[in-house]
Amino acid sequence: MVQTLAKEQYFYAFSKKNKVGLRVPSGSQVVVETFDCFQNQIQSAETGFNAIDWNQINPATGSIFVEGAKPGDILKVKIDKIELGDMGVLATGPGLGVMGHRIDEFEVKMVPIVDGKAVFNERIQLPLNPMIGVIGVAPEGDPVSCGTPGAHGGNMDTTLITSGATLYFPVFQEGALFGLGDMHAAMGDGEIGVSGVEIPGKVSVTLEVIKGKSIPFPFLENKEGVAVIVSKATLDEAAKAAVEIFVDTLLPHTDLTLPELTMLFSAAGQVQVSQIVDPLLTARFFVPKSILEAYDVKLFD
Amino acid sequence: MVQTLAKEQYFYAFSKKNKVGLRVPSGSQVVVETFDCFQNQIQSAETGFNAIDWNQINPATGSIFVEGAKPGDILKVKIDKIELGDMGVLATGPGLGVMGHRIDEFEVKMVPIVDGKAVFNERIQLPLNPMIGVIGVAPEGDPVSCGTPGAHGGNMDTTLITSGATLYFPVFQEGALFGLGDMHAAMGDGEIGVSGVEIPGKVSVTLEVIKGKSIPFPFLENKEGVAVIVSKATLDEAAKAAVEIFVDTLLPHTDLTLPELTMLFSAAGQVQVSQIVDPLLTARFFVPKSILEAYDVKLFD
Numbered sequence: 320m321v322q323t324l325a326k327e328q329y330f331y332a333f334s335k336k337n338k339v340g341l342r343v344p345s346g347s348q349v350v351v352e353t354f355d356c357f358q359n360q361i362q363s364a365e366t367g368f369n370a371i372d373w374n375q376i377n378p379a380t381g382s383i384f385v386e387g388a389k390p391g392d393i394l395k396v397k398i399d400k401i402e403l404g405d406m407g408v409l410a411t412g413p414g415l416g417v418m419g420h421r422i423d424e425f426e427v428k429m430v431p432i433v434d435g436k437a438v439f440n441e442r443i444q445l446p447l448n449p450m451i452g453v454i455g456v457a458p459e460g461d462p463v464s465c466g467t468p469g470a471h472g473g474n475m476d477t478t479l480i481t482s483g484a485t486l487y488f489p490v491f492q493e494g495a496l497f498g499l500g501d502m503h504a505a506m507g508d509g510e511i512g513v514s515g516v517e518i519p520g521k522v523s524v525t526l527e528v529i530k531g532k533s534i535p536f537p538f539l540e541n542k543e544g545v546a547v548i549v550s551k552a553t554l555d556e557a558a559k560a561a562v563e564i565f566v567d568t569l570l571p572h573t574d575l576t577l578p579e580l581t582m583l584f585s586a587a588g589q590v591q592v593s594q595i596v597d598p599l600l601t602a603r604f605f606v607p608k609s610i611l612e613a614y615d616v617k618l619f620d
Numbered sequence: 621m622v623q624t625l626a627k628e629q630y631f632y633a634f635s636k637k638n639k640v641g642l643r644v645p646s647g648s649q650v651v652v653e654t655f656d657c658f659q660n661q662i663q664s665a666e667t668g669f670n671a672i673d674w675n676q677i678n679p680a681t682g683s684i685f686v687e688g689a690k691p692g693d694i695l696k697v698k699i700d701k702i703e704l705g706d707m708g709v710l711a712t713g714p715g716l717g718v719m720g721h722r723i724d725e726f727e728v729k730m731v732p733i734v735d736g737k738a739v740f741n742e743r744i745q746l747p748l749n750p751m752i753g754v755i756g757v758a759p760e761g762d763p764v765s766c767g768t769p770g771a772h773g774g775n776m777d778t779t780l781i782t783s784g785a786t787l788y789f790p791v792f793q794e795g796a797l798f799g800l801g802d803m804h805a806a807m808g809d810g811e812i813g814v815s816g817v818e819i820p821g822k823v824s825v826t827l828e829v830i831k832g833k834s835i836p837f838p839f840l841e842n843k844e845g846v847a848v849i850v851s852k853a854t855l856d857e858a859a860k861a862a863v864e865i866f867v868d869t870l871l872p873h874t875d876l877t878l879p880e881l882t883m884l885f886s887a888a889g890q891v892q893v894s895q896i897v898d899p900l901l902t903a904r905f906f907v908p909k910s911i912l913e914a915y916d917v918k919l920f921d
Contacts, residue, residue: 409883418882426879442914509891512882578727581719581813582710590810592891613743
């Protein structure tokens with residue numbers, strides 16, 4: 320029987336001190352229920368800034384203790400299925416996102432999900448791209464707020480984190496202490512207004528420990544290729560670090576020199592933006608599967 | 621008869637002082653021949669750094685004087701067709717690109733184009749994405765090297781600049797003084813090693829003056845949507861400016877408030893990377909066509 324972790328078992332920061340809500344063997348499938356990023360506090364467009372308890376923001380459901388996971392291992396997280404609620408919410412406001420310097424008041428917009436579309440208004444129905452904004456493991460040192468991304472994952476707000484994708488996290492604490500939340504029914508790369516179509520939901524994941532391999536930042540694999548997802552103080556730093564980490568990860572698996580692999584990545588690798596609005600900014604470097612297959616590279620298995 | 625501008629009619633900087641190689645009425649189709657970005661100096665993998673005349677880099681073929689174009693107008697450039705040569709070249713070196721701090725010597729790699737693929741080595745054949753690296757008009761003030769991007773276009777190194785796409789440039793000088801060069805047979809977003817698969821070729825473009833509309837940076841339209849392409853000192857600045865320019869461009873065409881349009885763009889617009897290796901860095905903000913169509917917006921026609 321697949322175990323379910325209820326959304327009421329949440330935390331606001333990834334931390335080695337988080338309570339364990341579920342303990343599972345490596346290889347287990349788990350269903351994780353989630354609040355939206357406002358902990359479901361916004362139920363109408365009239366919800367003002369002061370009606371929201373800003374201490375109840377970005378809950379992640381967890382922690383899940385995965386047996387056998389030790390610092391220095393990798394936690395592999397396959398996203399099997401995402402189910403969304405039927406009402407989403409967008410929000411923006413002063414000081415938030417790219418346009419926050421020109422916005423005077425906090426504003427929200429209810430976005431019903433109807434027939435597989437996010438209904439923005441009577442003119443615009445957006446296609447859904449369901450994704451998980453916050454997902455990760457307990458970090459090495461101090462707790463990290465669920466609003467911030469990092470080497471442990473967290474608020475990476477990456478559109479590729481969707482069903483069918485597999486994530487690889489560095490493990491920093493025994494049991495990994497996995498959690499996720501902050502689902503979006505739709506979001507564009509950049510998340511420029513500070514929110515996607517925020518929505519509660521339910522995610523099925525399969526959690527597996529990989530022993531004897533380490534990574535410095537989360538990686539993601541999908542049908543098209545592999546990306547490393549890096550968060551830094553600026554987009555420039557995040558993008559450059561993502562490239563360099565991928566170069567150093569792949570180089571030993573090939574017969575290429577560093578300049579050769581750099582040239583190959585220049586021709587065929589993609590620098591992509593995840594989000595530019597959180598306390599750290601997130602970029603990714605994506606390498607098509609054909610390059611990994613040409614060298615018969617399995618990075619993590 | 622379609623006129624052709626030979627590649628020998630080139631310049632190294634976009635400038636109001638550039639010689640006019642061809643003068644055409646608005647609406648003309650023109651074929652533009654191009655050197656590669658090394659002015660075809662690299663013909664073998666043994667070409668060392670000192671064998672290259674670094675004053676002969678990034679030639680753009682031009683200028684083309686488009687009759688009727690005045691400062692404050694828009695030059696519309698439809699890319700009808702791109703034809704590539706049969707031998708490309710990749711290059712990287714110390715201080716160049718993202719990995720330049722760890723590369724000791726300038727290195728080149730010849731990349732033959734065979735059966736519609738770029739042959740990197742015996743294991744790897746890359747799919748082609750033919751594109752134009754340098755394209756633009758004479759800038760407002762001082763000449764701008766063809767290695768640098770800006771409001772006038774120039775070295776934007778943007779993968780979307782390919783056949784079927786239409787570019788819109790602000791006109792700063794009478795006749796616009798259009799030029800293009802620096803074609804790539806393949807390049808990834810970011811161009812992380814400082815070169816794509818550099819290649820000579822031939823481009824058919826249709827040049828048309830749009831009167832009475834101004835834009836602050838180049839826009840691009842393709843089947844999927846519209847992007848504004850912005851170059852700044854950092855990727856962070858370029859990305860944010862691209863978002864804000866698109867917000868300000870679209871807002872008057874809708875009945876949305878600024879916060880509403882910001883939320884819409886957060887859910888459905890895409891921050892994308894063009895290149896992170898040139899003297900200014902280039903990002904773009906891409907908005908799907910369905911949003912423009914919902915408000916029946918024709919931005920430039």
